[in-house]
Amino acid sequence: MLEYNSAEVEKKWQRKWEENRVFESKEILGKEKYYCLSMFVYPSGNLHMGHVRNYSIGDVFARFYKMKGKNVLHPVGWDAFGLPAENAAIKNNIHPSKWTKQNINRMREQFKSLGISYDWSREFATCDPEYYKWNQWFFIKMWQKGLIFRKNANVNWCPSCNTVLANEQVLNGMCWRCDSRTEHINLEQWFIKITNYADKLLEGNKSLNGWPEQVLAMQRDWIGKSFGAEIDFVLNGLNKKLKIFTTRPDTLFGATFMVTAPEHEIISEIKSEITNYNEVLKYIAASSCKSNIERASSRHKTGVKLEGIKAINPATGKEIPVFTADYVLTTYGTGAIMAVPAHDQRDWEFAKKYNIPVTEVIKGNNSSIEKCAYEDEGILVNSGQFSGIKSAEALNLVSEWVEKQGFGKKTVNFKLKNWLISRQRYWGTPIPMIHCKECGIVPVPEKDLPVVLPEDVKFTGKGESPLKSSETFLNVKCPLCGMDAKRETDTMDTFVDSSWYYLRFCDPLNNHSAFDTAKADYWMPVNQYIGGIEHACMHLVYSRFWYKVMRDLNLAKQDEPFTNLLTQGMVTLNGSAMSKSKGNIVSPDKIIEKYGADTARLFILFAAPPQKQLDWSAEGVEGCWRFINRIWRLFDIVNKKTEFAASEKDKTDILRIMHRTIKKVSIDIEKKTQFNTAISSVIELVNVLYSYKYHSNDDGISMEAYKTVILLMTPFIPHICEEIWEMLGYKEYVSTHMWPGYDESIIETSYIELPVQINGRLKGKIMVPVQIDEDEVKKTVNTNGKIAPYLKDKQIIKFIYVKNKIVTIVVK
RNA sequence: GCUGAGGUGGUGGAAUGGCAGACACGCAGGUCUCAGGAGCCUGUCCCCGCAAGGGCGGUAUGGGUUCAAAUCCCAUCCUCAGCACCA
Numbered sequence: 001m002l003e004y005n006s007a008e009v010e011k012k013w014q015r016k017w018e019e020n021r022v023f024e025s026k027e028i029l030g031k032e033k034y035y036c037l038s039m040f041v042y043p044s045g046n047l048h049m050g051h052v053r054n055y056s057i058g059d060v061f062a063r064f065y066k067m068k069g070k071n072v073l074h075p076v077g078w079d080a081f082g083l084p085a086e087n088a089a090i091k092n093n094i095h096p097s098k099w100t101k102q103n104i105n106r107m108r109e110q111f112k113s114l115g116i117s118y119d120w121s122r123e124f125a126t127c128d129p130e131y132y133k134w135n136q137w138f139f140i141k142m143w144q145k146g147l148i149f150r151k152n153a154n155v156n157w158c159p160s161c162n163t164v165l166a167n168e169q170v171l172n173g174m175c176w177r178c179d180s181r182t183e184h185i186n187l188e189q190w191f192i193k194i195t196n197y198a199d200k201l202l203e204g205n206k207s208l209n210g211w212p213e214q215v216l217a218m219q220r221d222w223i224g225k226s227f228g229a230e231i232d233f234v235l236n237g238l239n240k241k242l243k244i245f246t247t248r249p250d251t252l253f254g255a256t257f258m259v260t261a262p263e264h265e266i267i268s269e270i271k272s273e274i275t276n277y278n279e280v281l282k283y284i285a286a287s288s289c290k291s292n293i294e295r296a297s298s299r300h301k302t303g304v305k306l307e308g309i310k311a312i313n314p315a316t317g318k319e320i321p322v323f324t325a326d327y328v329l330t331t332y333g334t335g336a337i338m339a340v341p342a343h344d345q346r347d348w349e350f351a352k353k354y355n356i357p358v359t360e361v362i363k364g365n366n367s368s369i370e371k372c373a374y375e376d377e378g379i380l381v382n383s384g385q386f387s388g389i390k391s392a393e394a395l396n397l398v399s400e401w402v403e404k405q406g407f408g409k410k411t412v413n414f415k416l417k418n419w420l421i422s423r424q425r426y427w428g429t430p431i432p433m434i435h436c437k438e439c440g441i442v443p444v445p446e447k448d449l450p451v452v453l454p455e456d457v458k459f460t461g462k463g464e465s466p467l468k469s470s471e472t473f474l475n476v477k478c479p480l481c482g483m484d485a486k487r488e489t490d491t492m493d494t495f496v497d498s499s500w501y502y503l504r505f506c507d508p509l510n511n512h513s514a515f516d517t518a519k520a521d522y523w524m525p526v527n528q529y530i531g532g533i534e535h536a537c538m539h540l541v542y543s544r545f546w547y548k549v550m551r552d553l554n555l556a557k558q559d560e561p562f563t564n565l566l567t568q569g570m571v572t573l574n575g576s577a578m579s580k581s582k583g584n585i586v587s588p589d590k591i592i593e594k595y596g597a598d599t600a601r602l603f604i605l606f607a608a609p610p611q612k613q614l615d616w617s618a619e620g621v622e623g624c625w626r627f628i629n630r631i632w633r634l635f636d637i638v639n640k641k642t643e644f645a646a647s648e649k650d651k652t653d654i655l656r657i658m659h660r661t662i663k664k665v666s667i668d669i670e671k672k673t674q675f676n677t678a679i680s681s682v683i684e685l686v687n688v689l690y691s692y693k694y695h696s697n698d699d700g701i702s703m704e705a706y707k708t709v710i711l712l713m714t715p716f717i718p719h720i721c722e723e724i725w726e727m728l729g730y731k732e733y734v735s736t737h738m739w740p741g742y743d744e745s746i747i748e749t750s751y752i753e754l755p756v757q758i759n760g761r762l763k764g765k766i767m768v769p770v771q772i773d774e775d776e777v778k779k780t781v782n783t784n785g786k787i788a789p790y791l792k793d794k795q796i797i798k799f800i801y802v803k804n805k806i807v808t809i810v811v812k
Numbered sequence: 813g814c815u816g817a818g819g820u821g822g823u824g825g826a827a828u829g830g831c832a833g834a835c836a837c838g839c840a841g842g843u844c845u846c847a848g849g850a851g852c853c854u855g856u857c858c859c860c861g862c863a864a865g866g867g868c869g870g871u872a873u874g875g876g877u878u879c880a881a882a883u884c885c886c887a888u889c890c891u892c893a894g895c896a897c898c899a
Contacts, residue, residue, distance in 0.1 A: 214893075217816045221895055228899085246899060259899090296897060332898045339899085345813095346897055415898055536894080606836075607824060613892090619837055620824070626851095627836085633851085677826065680835035687835090690852085755831045760880060761868070762831055798879050806830045808879050 004632040006596025010719040014115055022733055023066075023117040025073050027522045034070040035523050036062040037502055037562075039531030039539070040077045043103040043125075044084060047110040049571040049578060049604075049616065050532070052588045056601045057568055057610045057675070058530045059116045063715035064669050065527075066117070067739035073523050075505040076111065076118040078104050078125035081132075081494045083161055083177055086427040090461035096427040097453075100127055110588065114597045115719055117735065122508045126497035127427070131504060133450030134514035135496050136432035138546075140443045141553060143433075147193045150441070154263065154330070155420060157185045162461070164189060166420045166493060168222075168538045176538075184288070190422035190431060190490060194545050198223055198414045201544055210564030212611070218536040224415025229399040231408035233258060233338065236310040236319060238273060242266055245333030245413055248340065249402060250394035252315045253383040254361035255338035256351065258322045259303065261330035262287040267306070275308040280324060287326040301327045301350045313338075314407045315384065315398075325350065333413055341373065348373035362391050419542065421493040426457055426466040428491030436478035436485040445479050451487070465489050498539050499546035502526055502561060514555070521557055529562040532570075540565070566673060569613040571604075578616075586616050598717035599625045605675040605716055627683060628720055631709060634689060635724060638706045646698035654692065655746055658705045661685045662742040665712045675716070682712050711740050756781060756807045758790050766807070774801045781807060 017023060027033075038058035041051060062074035078100075085096035092099075104125060111118070124131055142148045156165040160180040164187060169176040202223050205216050228247035235242060242258060260266060262284040271277050283304040287295070303325025310319040327346055328337055341351035341358040348369070351358050360369050364378035377391045386394050386401075402408040422431060430451045432444040444451055454473040457466045467473055467489040478485040500514070506523040507515040531539075540562075547561040570577055573584045591600045602624040608614040646654075661681050668678035689705055707728065714721040714734050725734035753765050754777070764786035768777060778799065781787050794811035801807050 212817090214816050218894055221815060224895095224898065226898075244899085248899075301897080327897045327899095329898065337899050344899065346899075413898080415895095533893080609825085612825090615824070617824070617837070623837055629851095676824090677835080680826080683835055753831095757830085757880070759868080765831080800830095800879055802830060802880095806880080808830080810879050 004629055004720065006598065006628075006719070007593070009723045010113070010115060010596050010598070013719045013722045014112055016722075017115075017117070017733075017735070018112070018120070021121070022735060023062075023072075023074060024119045024121050025071060027519060028071050029522075031071040032069075033073065033523055034062075034065040034528075035073045035502075035526045036065065036528045037075065037505070037526045037530070039529070039535065040079050040498070040501060041107065042079045042082060042084075043100055043107055045103040045106060047107055047114075047588050049586055049588060050568075052114065052600060053568055053571055053604050053610075053614065054530055054532070055111070055114060055116050056604050057566065058528075059114075059601075059718075060605065060669065060675055060715045061528045061530075062117050063718060063735060064739070066735070067711070067714065067737060069738065072117075073505070074117055074119055075122040075508075076116070076120065077123055077501060077505065077508075078127075079494065079498055079501070080104065080125040080127040081428045081491075081497055083163075083425065083427070086425055086459065086466075087461075089427075089459040093459075095455075096459075097127065100125070100427075113592055114588075114601070117718070122505055124504065124508050126494070126501065129450045129452050130511060131501075132429040132497070134500075134504070135429040135492060136444070136449050136451060137446065137514060138500070138549075139432060139492070139496075140446070142192065142549065143443055145549075145553075147196065147549065149191055149193065149418075150188060151191055152186060152188045153191075153420075154184050154186055155189055157183045157187075159183060161425075163423045163425050164420060166495075167417045168419075168541070189420050192419040192421055194419040194542075195414060195416055197545050197548055198225070198416045200548055201416075201541065204544060204548070204560055208560060208562075208565075211562075212565065212567055215533065215536045215540065215565060215567060219541060222416065222537040222541065226413050228411065228413060229402060229408050230334065230411045231314065231338065231402055233311040233314060234407075235270065235322070236312055238270060238309075240266070240270060242311060242322070242336055243334045244336050244338045245411070246338055247413075248343065248395070249398040250380065250386075250391045251340040251343045251361055252313070252338070252398055252402070253380075253386070254340040254342050254359045255313050255315075255320065256341060256357050256359055257320050257339045257347075258311050258336065259328045259339050259347075259350070260322070260324045260336040261328045262324050262326050263330040264324065264335045266336070267324060270306075270309065273308050274306050276304070276306075280304055280306060283324065290326065295326050301325060301346065301353065303327070303350065303354070305354070314402070314405070321356065323350075323354070331417065332415065342369045343373050343375055345373045345375065419493075419545075421496060422490035423493055424465040424489075425491055426453065426459070428494060429496065430467070430473075431488045431490050431492060433488040434476055434478060434485050435488065436481060436483065438483060439478055439480040439485075442478060442480050442485075448479075465491075467491070495539060495542045499542045500550065502529075502543070503550070503556070517555055520555070524556065525558050525560060526562045528564045528566065530566045530568060533567040536567075566610060568610050569608065571614050571616060573616045575615060591621065595621060595625045596628075596719070598628055598719050602628065602679070602717050606679045607676070609674050609676055611673075627686070628717060630686060630690070631713065632720065632724070634686060634706060634709070635727060638689065638702050646692075646701070650692065651698055651701050654688065654698075654701050654705055656749065657685060657688055658708050659742040659746045662708060662712065662740050663744075663747060666739070666742070669715070678712075679716060682709055685709055685712075708740055710734060711737060752804055754804075754807055756784075756787050756809070758787070758809050758811060760808075763787055763790055770804060774799075777801045777807055781809070 036058055038054050062072050066072040080100050085100045088094055088099045089096045156170045158165055158175040158180055160178045161175060165175060170182050173182060175182055202225055205219055226247050228245055229249040230243055230245050232241040232243050274280055303323045306322045309322045311322050313320050339347035341347040342360045343362055358369055359382060361380060361382050362378040363381045364374055364376050367374040367378060380386045380389050380391060380394050386398060399410045432451045434442045434444060436442055454470040456470050456472055458469045459466055474487055476485055476487050503515045503520050507519040510516055543561055547556060550556040578585045603621045606624060607620050664681040665678040668674045686709055689702060710721045710724050718735060721734050750770055751767050752770050754768055755762055756764050756766060766780050766784055768780055796809060796811055798810040
C-alpha cells in the first residue's frame with residue numbers, strides 16, 4: 001500500500017466538495033435545521049492557530065449534525081471594516097478596500113486548505129455596500145424609534161487611532177486595538193441607547209443555559225445593576241438641591257458630609273457662593289489631567305472642601321460640609337454621594353484625613369469603627385425612629401420613608417453606559433445623516449441608501465476624519481428643504497457590523513431588505529456559536545442588544561440570537577500567547593504543508609478540551625500524524641486474508657466495542673462538547689482492531705468496525721476519511737453519510753466484571769451475569785478464591801451490592 | 813477587594829459519589845531491518861519485592877459526611893481569567 005499523501009488527497013476532496021456544492025444549504029421546511037457559526041474573521045492577512053482552532057471546532061459541530069441528518073447552515077464571511085486597513089493605507093499608500101480585498105483573497109485560500117465545511121455561496125464582507133447599506137437602514141430605524149441621540153460628552157479618545165472609543169473598548173485605560181493610553185476629551189458624538197435594554201439584557205442572561213457561566217458573570221458585572229435610592233440634599237440657603245445615589249439608604253443618618261465628582265455641574269452653578277473657588281478650580285484642573293488609572297490607583301484620597309457651602313442631611317436635619325474629590329466618579333449614579341464614613345471604607349479614609357466626624361449608625365456583633373469602617377449588616381443606632389431595626393430591613397424602610405417625605409425615591413442604577421458608535425475614521429459605515437442649517441439633522445431618505453464611501457479621499461493620518469477631505473461626499477442637498485447641506489462624516493463603530501451579520505447569513509443576497517424574515521425565522525437562533533472570550537462584554541452584548549431591537553421592530557421572533565456559546569481557549573506556545581512581536585508563531589500554512597490539514601485539526605481537537613488553553617506541541621502533532629497513518633494502514637490489515645478464524649467471543653467483543661465507541665463519540669460531541677475524549681475512544685477502537693490477529697472469516701465484523709472508525713472520524717479529519725470511504729467502494733461522500741447508530745443491547749454484555757471492595761480497599765473482581773441478584777453475588781463472593789480468605793473468621797457488618805457497578809463489604 | 817473557573821503522574825489530560833491516572837506525548841526495552849529518527853509489540857503513579865505478589869501509600873493542605881470521596885460539605889493555601897474608588 002502506498003504511503004498516505006495528505007497534500008494530494010486533501011486537495012482532491014476540497015475540490016470535489018466545492019465543485020459539487022456539498023455544503024451549500026437552503027431552507028427545507030419540515031427538516032430540522034442546525035445553525036453553526038464561528039465568529040467571522042477580521043481579514044488581517046493571515047490565519048493564525050487561534051483561527052484554526054475556532055474554525056476546526058465549528059466544523060466538528062457542523063459536520064456531525066449534517067451526518068445526523070440535520071439541515072446545517074455553516075456560513076463564512078469577513079468582518080472587513082476597521083482601523084488596520086486604514087493604517088495600511090497611511091503607511092503603504094494602498095486604498096483600504098484594496099488592502100482588505102487582497103487579504104480576503106489570501107485568507108479564503110487558507111480557509112479552503114483547512115477543509116472546513118462552509119457554504120461559500122453565502123460569503124460576504126461587511127465592507128460591501130450591499131451589506132453596510134442595512135447598517136444605515138437600521139441606524140435610521142433606531143433614530144426614528146428614539147434609540148439614537150447626539151450628545152456633547154466627555155469621551156474616550158485614542159490619540160494613536162485618532163478616534164473616540166466606546167467604554168467597552170477601553171481596557172485598563174488603554175485602547176483595545178493599539179494599547180495606547182486613552183484620553184478624555186469633550187466632543188459631540190452619536191450614541192445608541194443600549195441602556196434602555198439594560199434590564200432586558202440582564203433578564204435574558206438567565207435564559208442562556210447554553211452559555212458558559214464565566215461569560216454570563218462578566219456580562220452581569222458589566223451591566224452592573226444595583227438597587228438603592230436617590231436622595232436630595234438641600235444646600236442651605238441656596239434654594240438648590242444636590243441629588244445623590246446610594247445603595248445603603250439604611251445608613252442615611254450617618255451621612256456626615258457630601259462629595260461631588262470634580263466634573264459635577266453644581267460647582268459652577270454655585271461658584272459665587274464658594275469662598276475658596278480658586279482653590280476648587282485648581283483641584284478640578286489637576287484631576288482632569290489624571291487618567292482614570294491614576295485616579296483609581298492613588299492610595300491617598302484627595303479632595304477640597306467647598307468653603308461657604310453647607311448641605312442638610314434630610315434625616316438628621318444637621319448641616320454637613322460638601323467636598324469635591326476625584327474618588328467620586330462623574331459617570332456613575334448622579335456623580336455625587338452622601339458620605340457615611342462609619343460604614344464605607346473610602347469615606348472613612350477621607351473623613352480621617354479631613355477631620356470629619358464619624359457617626360456610627362449600624363452596630364454589628366463586636367463591631368468597631370475605630371480602625372476601619374464597618375460595612376456589614378447590623379442593628380441601626382443613632383437613627384431616630386429607625387434605631388433598633390435590622391439594617392437589611394431598614395434598607396427598604398428608610399427608602400420608603402424618604403419617598404413619603406418627598407425628598408427622594410427608590411431606584412436602580414446600572415454601570416452599563418450608552419454605546420458611543422461614531423468614529424472619526426474612513427473605513428467604516430458612513431452615518432446616514434445630513435446636517436442642514438434650516439432643518440437640523442435629517443436622515444438620508446431610504447431610497448438614497450446606501451451612502452457609499454467616496455474614493456477621492458486622502459489618507460494622511462493627520463488631522464480630522466479623512467472623509468472631510470472629500471468634496472463629493474461632503475456637499476449634498478437637504479432632503480427636506482433642498483438647500484445646500486453637509487453630510488455627517490463620522491462612520492460607525494465596526495461592532496455595528498458584527499451585531500447582525502448572523503442574520504444576513506440567513507439571506508445574504510437579498511437586495512430589497514436586510515434579510516427575509518421568513519428565512520431568518522427558519523434558521524435562527526444560532527444553535528452553536530463559537531468564538532473567543534474577549535468578546536464577552538463587547539460583541540456578545542451588542543449582538544444581544546441588536547437582536548432585541550430587531551425583535552421589537554418585528555424583524556425577528558426569538559429573544560436571544562445564540563442558544564449555545566462555546567468560548568474556545570487560547571493557543572499558546574510554551575505557555576505564552578503566540579504573537580508576532582514575541583516571534584513565537586507556529587504558522588498554520590507550514591503545518592498543513594508538512595502534515596496536512598487533518599493532522600493540524602486532529603491535534604488541535606485532541607490535545608485539550610475546546611474551552612481550555614491549548615499549548616502547541618510539535619511531538620503532539622507528530623503523534624496525530626502517526627495516528628492518521630495508522631488508520632490508513634489499517635485498510636490493508638482489515639482486508640488481508642489470513643487462515644485464522646475469529647471465535648464467537650472475539651466477534652461479539654469487537655461488535656460490542658464498536659457500538660460502545662459510537663455511543664461514546666456521539667455523546668461526547670453532542671452532550672459534552674468534549675472532542676478529546678471522543679477522539680481517544682476511537683483510538684481505542686483502532687488499537688483493538690490492530691490487536692486482533694484475524695481479519696478474515698469474521699462475518700465482515702472487523703470491516704464493519706473499520707467503516708465505523710471512518711464515519712466517527714469524519715467530523716475531525718474529513719479528507720482522509722473521504723479517501724478511504726472511496727477506497728471502500730462507496731460512491732457517495734462520507735461527509736453526507738448517515739452518522740452510525742448504536743444498539744444499547746449489544747453494548748450490554750451478559751456477563752460483567754464486578755470489583756469487590758473490603759473495608760474500602762479493592763481486593764478482587766468477580767465475573768457475574770448481568771441480571772444477578774444480591775444473594776447470588778454473596779454466594780459468588782464467598783466461593784471466590786481471592787476474596788473468600790479476607791472474609792474468613794470475620795463478622796460481616798454490611799454487604800452492599802450496587803447493581804452492575806460494585807460490591808462493598810464491611811467486616812470486623 | 814469583588815465575580816467566575818481551577819489545583820490529578822515527567823507532560824497534555826481521563827474519571828463529577830462506585831476499580832484514580834483512559835487516550836496521547838515522552839521515556840525504557842524488545843522485534844523487524846543492511847539500516848532506523850519508519851512500522852509492530854511490551855512496560856511506565858509511588859513504596860517493598862528478581863518475580864509472583866503485597867501496601868489503611870497516593871488527586872494542593874487540614875478536617876467532615878459516607879459502606880465508598882479527585883468528585884459532596886467546612887476551613888486554609890495557591891493558580892488563571894474578568895472587573896475594580898460603581899457609593
